Amino acid sequence: MDIYSENILDHYQNPKNKGKIKNPSSSAEDFNPSCGDKIHMDVLINKDGVVEDIKFDGSGCAISQASASMLTEMVIGKKIEDVRKMEKKELLDTLGITLGVVRLKCALLPFKVLKLTIYSYLGKTLEEQIY
Amino acid sequence: MNVKKDFPILKREVNGKPLIYLDSAATSQKPKAVIDSLTYYYENYNANTHRGIHTLSEEATDAFEKAREKVAKFINAERIEEIIFVRNTTEAINGVMRGFAHDYLKKDNIILTTIMEHHSNIVPWQQLAKEKKAKLEFIDITNNGLLKMNEFDGKIKNAKLLAITHCSNVLGTINPLKEMIKKAHKYAIPVIVDAAQSVPHMKVDVQDLDVDFLAFSGHKMLAPTGAGVLYVKRKYLDRMQPFLFGGNMIKEVHKDYASWNELPWKFEAGTSDIADVIGLGAAIDYLEKIGMNNVRDHEKELIKYALEKLSNVEDLEIYGPTNPNLKGGVISFNIKGIHPHDVSEILNSEGIAIRSGHACAQPLLKRLGVAAIARASFYIYNTKSDVDALVKGLEKVKKVLKK
Numbered sequence: 001m002d003i004y005s006e007n008i009l010d011h012y013q014n015p016k017n018k019g020k021i022k023n024p025s026s027s028a029e030d031f032n033p034s035c036g037d038k039i040h041m042d043v044l045i046n047k048d049g050v051v052e053d054i055k056f057d058g059s060g061c062a063i064s065q066a067s068a069s070m071l072t073e074m075v076i077g078k079k080i081e082d083v084r085k086m087e088k089k090e091l092l093d094t095l096g097i098t099l100g101v102v103r104l105k106c107a108l109l110p111f112k113v114l115k116l117t118i119y120s121y122l123g124k125t126l127e128e129q130i131y
Numbered sequence: 132m133n134v135k136k137d138f139p140i141l142k143r144e145v146n147g148k149p150l151i152y153l154d155s156a157a158t159s160q161k162p163k164a165v166i167d168s169l170t171y172y173y174e175n176y177n178a179n180t181h182r183g184i185h186t187l188s189e190e191a192t193d194a195f196e197k198a199r200e201k202v203a204k205f206i207n208a209e210r211i212e213e214i215i216f217v218r219n220t221t222e223a224i225n226g227v228m229r230g231f232a233h234d235y236l237k238k239d240n241i242i243l244t245t246i247m248e249h250h251s252n253i254v255p256w257q258q259l260a261k262e263k264k265a266k267l268e269f270i271d272i273t274n275n276g277l278l279k280m281n282e283f284d285g286k287i288k289n290a291k292l293l294a295i296t297h298c299s300n301v302l303g304t305i306n307p308l309k310e311m312i313k314k315a316h317k318y319a320i321p322v323i324v325d326a327a328q329s330v331p332h333m334k335v336d337v338q339d340l341d342v343d344f345l346a347f348s349g350h351k352m353l354a355p356t357g358a359g360v361l362y363v364k365r366k367y368l369d370r371m372q373p374f375l376f377g378g379n380m381i382k383e384v385h386k387d388y389a390s391w392n393e394l395p396w397k398f399e400a401g402t403s404d405i406a407d408v409i410g411l412g413a414a415i416d417y418l419e420k421i422g423m424n425n426v427r428d429h430e431k432e433l434i435k436y437a438l439e440k441l442s443n444v445e446d447l448e449i450y451g452p453t454n455p456n457l458k459g460g461v462i463s464f465n466i467k468g469i470h471p472h473d474v475s476e477i478l479n480s481e482g483i484a485i486r487s488g489h490a491c492a493q494p495l496l497k498r499l500g501v502a503a504i505a506r507a508s509f510y511i512y513n514t515k516s517d518v519d520a521l522v523k524g525l526e527k528v529k530k531v532l533k534k
Contacts, residue, residue, distance in 0.1 A: 003476065004531055012532075034488050035472050036502025059502065061470035062532060106472060 003097040004062065012062040017072035019055045028116035029058075032109050034102070037064045039113045041072075045121060051075050051083060056113075061106050063099070068110035070094055075114065084118050088130070105131055132421070132429045135512050137162040148482030151517045156300050156328060156461050156508035157486055158350045161414075165353055168413035172406045180405055181379060181396070195405055198412030199395075202360055205415050206345070207336040212394040213368065215361040216408050220327040221251040223346030223361035224294075226398065227323050228255040229374035231344070231367060232292060235321075238264045243290035243320075245270040245278055245306075246498050247299040250491045252325040256294055265291075272498065276302035276451035287314055293322045297329035301492045301504065302451030303434070303461035305329070312341050321367065327351055330360075331510070332430055332459055334423040337362055349407065354414035358407040361398075368394055375400035426511055430460035433509045437462055437518045444525050450499055460509035463490070466525065469532050471505035477531055478524045485521075 024042035031038040037060030044053040054075055056068040071091055075083050091111050092099075099107055112130040119126040135141050138160045143150050152160055172194070178187035180195045203211045217223045236242070242256045246269045253267075260267045268286060271279050276299070287293065293315045298305045312322045323344040329335055330345075331352030337345055344367065349358035363371060373380055373391060380400040382390045391397040418426065435455040441447055446467040452458045466474060471487035478485055486506040489496050496504065507521055 004473075009532070033493075035470070036489060036496070037470075038502070059470075061472040063472070103472070103476070 003099060003103065005097055008062060008066045008095065008097060011066035011069040015056075015065055015069040017053075017055050017069065017076075018057065020057055021053055021055050026117040026121035028113050028120055030109060030113050030116065032060070032064070032105055035061060035106065037061060037106060037109055039064065039068055039110050041068075041110070041113045041117050043114075043117045043121070045080055049080050051078050051080060054114075056110060060109070063103055063106040064109050067091065067095060067107040068113075071110045071114060080118055080121065083114065084122070132425065132511060133514070134162070134421070135514070137164070137417075138512050139163055139166070141512060145482040145484070146480050151481075151483045151520050153483060153485045153507040153509065153513065153517065153521060155331075155351070155510035155513075156506065158356070159331065159353050159510050160512065161353055161355065161410075162417050164417050165355065165410050165413045168410050169355060169406050172409050177406070179402055191405055194409045194412070195403065198408045198415075201412045201415045205419070206330065206362060207338050208362055209338055210365055213337075213362055213365055215363060215395045215398045216403055217359045217361050217399075218357055218404065219348040219350070219359035220249075220325060220346045221255075223359055224251055224323065224325065225255050226361050226374045227344045227346070227363075227371075228259050230371040230398070231321075231363075232256075232259055232323075233263070234372065235370075236263045236265050236291060240265045240291035241286075241289055242267050242292045242294060243270065243286055244268070244294045245296065246272055247276070247278070247302055247304060247495050248294070248296050248492065249300050249325060249327065250493070251327075252294050252296060252323075253494065269494070272302070272304075272495075275453075276304050277457065278304070278306055280307075283311065284314065287311075287320065288318055290315075290318075290320055293320055294325070295322065296325040296327075297335070298326075298332070298459040298461075299451065299492075299495075300328050300461060301463045301490050301495055301506065303458040303463070304452055305333075305457055305459055308342070309340050316341065328459055328461065331418075333427040337364075343367055349411040349414065352411075352414055353417055354411035355407040357404040358411040360411075371398070373397050373400065377401055379403075421511060429511060430509050431455045433513055433515065433518065434458055434460060434462065436515050437507070437509070437521070440518055440522045441525075444522060446529070447525065450501075450504065461506060462508070463504040463506040465501060465504060466528060469528060471503045473532055474505045474525070474528050477528045478521070481520065481524045481527065483520060483524050 021042035025045040027042045029040040039058040046052045054072045176190035178191040180192040321343040326347040330347040343364045345362040350356040377400045450463045475487035
């Protein structure tokens with residue numbers, strides 16, 4: 001129950017950066033088979049290699065939606081190399097809640113999709129174990 | 132019926148609240164008698180079966196084979212050798228697929244199943260269809276979650292095999308098996324039944340149904356995990372080939388060939404799950420004492436009560452039939468705008484355990500047009516006050532999460 005903190009509920013009910021980018025530099029999508037949560041992400045990267053804009057779309061539980069919303073806020077203005085190196089701990093610390101193994105996947109789905117967009121932008125394959 | 136006291140786990144608390152367990156369709160809790168049977172076995176006569184001459188092995192073999200007799204009697208099998216012990220329903224269906232259907236099916240043959248199946252009764256047939264270049268066809272459901280019987284009548288004529296669930300683990304729908312098997316047999320089509328959600332909850336009589344293959348799991352009927360059952364009608368036993376090879380299933384082994392053990396042991400390769408099969412025997416004793424008709428009546432009453440109560444919860448949609456006579460002890464639902472994982476999480480904070488997700492029935496959920504469901508399922512230890520707690524919990528879910 002503690003996981004529905006005010007912060008989480010706020011991002012769930014009023015998600016930031018939800019929608020699509022018209023001409024994204026990169027996009028990716030993934031879903032969580034156990035619950036059907038689906039996240040799509042568009043990212044716009046400028047000539048300096050900085051994340052200028054990012055939007056997410058999709059449906060899912062409060063945790064996956066809030067996590068996606070917070071994650072987008074975290075990466076805007078960051079260099080893609082820093083986003084590529086970003087560790088999941090950073091996101092989990094920002095979420096500020098303790099999650100069990102099952103709900104951890106909900107929280108990390110947006111993280112995985114973000115990494116997919118970056119790796120695909122760099123022409124690389126995501127080899128990092130996310131879950 | 133008040134048997135809660137027989138189940139030690141139901142005394143525990145979750146998040147400071149008494150546990151209310153509404154996930155028996157996934158796995159049931161175990162009564163003390165079953166747990167004791169395991170301890171007694173390990174402390175007193177743990178030994179491998181069918182091999183030793185010593186006392187322990189004699190006792191273990193005797194208890195193991197007694198469990199087989201109990202299972203045979205429980206589902207009214209004509210003969211004891213029609214009972215094959217496996218791990219679970221999935222393994223049983225795979226056994227029929229490998230041991231029987233693999234030789235029986237030819238190219239372009241149709242395997243007929245339904246859209247309400249658990250993955251365990253879809254994926255093995257998908258694999259076989261691919262291997263044999265056969266076809267897998269599905270019978271659709273009505274908006275009430277019942278099988279479209281006119282569709283069945285049309286499709287069964289051209290099918291070669293029927294694989295069907297007795298009771299849906301999502302909709303709760305109890306299918307009119309007897310009638311369907313009769314029609315299938317008119318065209319000489321063998322029928323495989325997934326009885327994982329029926330055998331634990333109602334009287335199932337394999338001779339009355341005239342079913343050819345029937346699969347179920349002990350762990351959903353008070354028994355330990357690891358003891359599942361495949362029933363094979365005698366006339367198919369000789370046509371069936373072993374699907375696992377090695378120890379115990381042989382009669383004679385030479386360097387270049389081997390011959391098979393007698394029925395049913397030729398289908399039970401390697402050391403069996405001895406303790407858990409003995410535990411299944413203890414579970415059957417427990418259920419027989421209550422009586423399967425009483426089990427069904429109890430659940431029917433609970434379902435009726437729960438459907439009434441839940442129909443008053445605003446924004447709640449229930450999937451499947453709402454007639455308790457056509458429904459097993461399962462209610463799947465969604466609250467508009469709230470993900471079932473969140474429903475389950477908040478209920479858990481009240482000590483209430485329900486299932487959320489795809490319930491191993493992705494094609495059905497797709498057919499229903501939902502990505503996930505919440506599911507409450509009942510068994511003998513549940514009471515009307517558990518239903519009341521669920522309803523109260525759902526109000527809390529809405530309060531926490533409504534936008």
